[in-house]
Amino acid sequence: MSNPKFMYKGTDINSIITSGSSSVNTGITTSAYSGFPSYNPSNTNVDLDKVKNLLLYQISNTDIVSKSNIQAASYKTVDKNESYPIPAWCNGVKFYISSAKGSSGTAGNKGDTGAQGAQGAKGANGLAKNCPEPFGNEKRPRDGASGGPGGAGGDGGPGGTAGEGGAGVYFYSTSLIPVTAGSSVSIDTTSNMSLKISDSNYSANKGQSGTDGSKGNKGEPGGQGNQGGPGGNNCNSDRTSKANGNTGVKGAAGKQGASGNKGSDGSVSSPTTVTQGTNTTDSKEITIYFFATT
Numbered sequence: 001m002s003n004p005k006f007m008y009k010g011t012d013i014n015s016i017i018t019s020g021s022s023s024v025n026t027g028i029t030t031s032a033y034s035g036f037p038s039y040n041p042s043n044t045n046v047d048l049d050k051v052k053n054l055l056l057y058q059i060s061n062t063d064i065v066s067k068s069n070i071q072a073a074s075y076k077t078v079d080k081n082e083s084y085p086i087p088a089w090c091n092g093v094k095f096y097i098s099s100a101k102g103s104s105g106t107a108g109n110k111g112d113t114g115a116q117g118a119q120g121a122k123g124a125n126g127l128a129k130n131c132p133e134p135f136g137n138e139k140r141p142r143d144g145a146s147g148g149p150g151g152a153g154g155d156g157g158p159g160g161t162a163g164e165g166g167a168g169v170y171f172y173s174t175s176l177i178p179v180t181a182g183s184s185v186s187i188d189t190t191s192n193m194s195l196k197i198s199d200s201n202y203s204a205n206k207g208q209s210g211t212d213g214s215k216g217n218k219g220e221p222g223g224q225g226n227q228g229g230p231g232g233n234n235c236n237s238d239r240t241s242k243a244n245g246n247t248g249v250k251g252a253a254g255k256q257g258a259s260g261n262k263g264s265d266g267s268v269s270s271p272t273t274v275t276q277g278t279n280t281t282d283s284k285e286i287t288i289y290f291f292a293t294t
Contacts, residue, residue, distance in 0.1 A: 006036055008055055008292060011089040013037055016292055017051060018071040024064060036064070042071040046275075047174045048094055049074065053293045076287040083184045090290040093177050093185070095202065098170035099193045100284040102207030105260040108159025114219030114254070120147025120245035126231030140235060145228030148245030154219030155253040163210025163260025168284065171204060171268045171276035176291060189286050192266075202270050206284070208263030217255045223248035 006013040013036070020040025042050035051070040054063040064070075075084055086093070123144025131140055177197055179185075186196035194203040229243025268276050 009089070011292065013055065015087065016073050016089060016290070018073055020071070022069075024068050039068070040071045041069045046172070048096060048172050049289045051291070053291065072289045072291055074287055074289045076285055077187055077189055078283075078285050079189055081188045081190050083186055084288070085184045086179050086181055087290055088181050089292045090181055091179060092291045092293050093179050093197060094173045094175075094289045094291070095177075095195060095197070096170070096172040096285070096287045096289075097193050097195060097202060097204050098279050098283065098285050099168040099204035099206040099266045100282050101168045101280055102165030102263040102266075103209045104165050105163040105210035105212040105263075107162045108213030108257040108260075109215045110159055111156030111216030111254040111257065112218045113156055114153030114251040115221045116153055117150025117222030117248040117251065118224045119150055120225030120248065121227045122147055123228035123243070123245070124230040126233045128233055128235040131235035142231030142233065144231045145242060145244045147228045148225030148247045150225050151222030151248030152250045153222050154251030156219050157216030157254030158256045159216050160213025160257035160259045162213050164262045165210050166207030166263035166265040168207045168279035168281075169204050169266035169268055169276060170279045171202075171270065171274040173202075173272065173274055175272065176293070177272075185288060187286055189284060193284060193286055195286055195288075200271050202274075204268050205266045207266045210263045211260040213260045214257035216257045219254045220251035222251045 008016060017037065018040040020038055022039050022041045024036050042048075049071050051065055051072050053065070055065055055070075056063070073087070077084075123146075125144050126142035128140040128142060177200075179198055183198070186194075188194040192203060192205045194201065196202075225248045226245035228245045265278060268274065
């Protein structure tokens with residue numbers, strides 16, 4: 001024997017609820033409810049998606065909806081620009097809209113390397129006197145050593161960190177919005193989230209992108225090379241001193257660039273009072289719940 005078909009005012013119950021794995025509460029299950037469709041439970045903490053109108057299946061004047069947490073039929077989309085038809089049996093809807101977090105900015109580039117330091121000064125010249133033959137008392141010049149090379153320029157500073165994208169926003173209606181059966185709603189979820197129901201517009205802007213981090217600051221110039229050693233004053237010393245100056249110290253690294261700013265959070269536009277909050281994830285959606293009221 002096939003399971004009976006449960007109807008509501010000429011419409012199959014399966015069309016007006018969301019199918020799932022939950023069954024009618026055992027407190028009212030009888031043979032009369034054998035085969036009643038399994039359903040998806042609603043979010044009991046939110047007055048949004050639960051079937052509240054009587055489904056006209058009762059025991060001792062207690063309707064099945066008062067014992068079972070049944071989610072209404074719905075339509076969800078995350079990336080569409082379309083018109084969606086209102087079912088012929090539906091005369092009221094609720095909705096949930098969530099816009100995504102904004103994208104992060106780009107981290108700043110590393111700063112430029114600092115300039116090499118100046119070469120050190122040449123050492124003072126020396127002079128040998130009273131040297132022996134064959135030059136007699138000829139004076140013998142002795143050149144000072146070359147100054148040390150300048151130090152390497154400092155490393156460029158790291159780029160500033162990218163600005164974080166602003167938070168998205170979610171909102172939903174807890175009051176039933178009347179609709180005309182057979183009409184349609186307009187949905188656009190390709191960028192910001194927009195929903196038009198019965199000539200009323202509901203929308204949520206996504207969070208704005210964070211700004212880019214600034215380029216790192218240029219490294220500091222290298223230190224000047226040390227002065228070369230002085231020329232000798234001894235007749236036996238070399239023509240040129242070999243005590244060249246040491247290399248200057250490396251310049252200090254540049255400072256980090258400024259961090260990017262966080263983008264502005266998304267915003268809600270609604271002609272009616274709604275419940276709203278922030279969404280810090282990249283997810284977005286528009287979900288519409290369809291109801292048939294008694």
